[in-house]
Amino acid sequence: MGLTRKILKTGRVAEPAARAGEVLPKAAGLSGSVQVRHVDAGSCNGCEIEIGQAFSPVYDAERHGARLVASPRHADVLTVTGPVTVNMAGPLRKTFEAMPEPRIVVAIGDCAKDCGMFAAGHGVTGPVSDVVPVDVHVAGCPPEPARIVAALRGLTGR
Numbered sequence: 001m002g003l004t005r006k007i008l009k010t011g012r013v014a015e016p017a018a019r020a021g022e023v024l025p026k027a028a029g030l031s032g033s034v035q036v037r038h039v040d041a042g043s044c045n046g047c048e049i050e051i052g053q054a055f056s057p058v059y060d061a062e063r064h065g066a067r068l069v070a071s072p073r074h075a076d077v078l079t080v081t082g083p084v085t086v087n088m089a090g091p092l093r094k095t096f097e098a099m100p101e102p103r104i105v106v107a108i109g110d111c112a113k114d115c116g117m118f119a120a121g122h123g124v125t126g127p128v129s130d131v132v133p134v135d136v137h138v139a140g141c142p143p144e145p146a147r148i149v150a151a152l153r154g155l156t157g158r
Contacts, residue, residue, distance in 0.1 A: 024104065024135060024136060024154055024155055026102050026104055026135060027076075027102070027104055027154075027155040027156070027157070028157075029102065030076055030102075030155065030156070032065050032156050032157055032158050033065040033066075033067070033156060034065060034066050034067070034076045034077045034104075034152065034155050034156055035067055035068075035069045035074050035075045035076050035077070036066055036067065036068050036069065036075060036076075036077045036078075036079055036152070037068075037069055037070075037071070037072045037074075037075035037077070037078050037079070037095065037099070038051060038068065038078075038079045038080075038081070039078065039079070039080050039081075039088075039091070039092055039095055040080075040081050040082055040088075041080050041081065041082045041083065041084040041085065041088045041089075041092050041112070041128065041131075042082040042083050042084060042085035042087075042088050042118070042123075042124065043081040043082025043083075043109065043111055043112075044082070044111075046109070046141070046142035047081035047082070047108050047109040047111075047112075047142040047143065048081060049142065050108075050140075050142045050143060050144065050145050050148060051079065051081070051108065051145075051148060053145040054145040054146075054148040054149050054152075055068060056145075058145075059145045059146065059148075059149050061148070061149045061152055064149065064152060064153045064156055064158045065152075065153075065156035065158045066149075066152040066153075066155070066156060072095045072096075072098040072099045073098055073099070073100070075099050076099075076100075076102070076103075076104060076155075077104045077105075077106060077152075077155060078095065078096060078099060078103065078104070078105045078106070078132070079105075079106045079108050080092065080105065080106070080107055080108065080112055080128045080132070080134075081107075081108045081109050081111070081112055082109070082111050082112060082118075083111045083112070083115035083116065083118045083119070083121070083124045083125075083126065083127060083128075084124070084125045084126060084127065084128055084130065084131045085123050085124055085125060086123050086124070086125055087123075088125075089125045089131050092128075092131050092132060093131060093132065096132040104135045104136070104155060105128070105132050105133060105134045105135050105136070106134075106135065106136045106137075106138060106151055106152075106155075107127070107128040107129065107134045107136070107137045107138070108138045108142075108143060108148060108151075109138065109139075109140060109141060109142055109143060110139060110140065110141045111127075111141070112127060112128045112134075112137070113127055113128075113129075113137050113139070114127055115127055116141060136151055136154065136155070138151045
């Protein structure tokens with residue numbers, strides 16, 4: 001009984017909602033809800049840890065209308081992390097092409113924008129924008145979960 005009383009007294013504990021990013025006009029028809037497919041194109045996994053935190057109970061991206069899905073055929077948004085490696089260029093393109101219109105691509109992290117410390121690596125094709133068109137970029141190495149949630153809120157408008 002003591003634990004239940006404490007839970008009721010404390011209430012919900014979560015980070016305050018980050019200020020929403022600018023609403024992307026391309027996302028206007030998504031009705032305040034987006035299905036997100038993630039692709040790791042060759043990152044160090046720092047950004048994946050932050051994406052995991054963005055969807056954790058603390059930051060709770062789902063309360064703002066963003067939900068992770070397993071299939072690109074169900075996705076409205078493609079999040080990509082890391083520089084695109086030679087082996088991932090084809091799968092990234094195929095994932096993008098499998099998505100229904102309108103397709104929105106969010107490049108997460110500095111490596112996705114300009115390859116970061118992996119630039120000129122022998123196994124690196126280039127930044128995400130060299131393989132698929134990027135609509136939104138979330139800066140940081142790795143970006144904080146609040147920034148990722150703010151970018152997704154810019155797509156949901158919530």
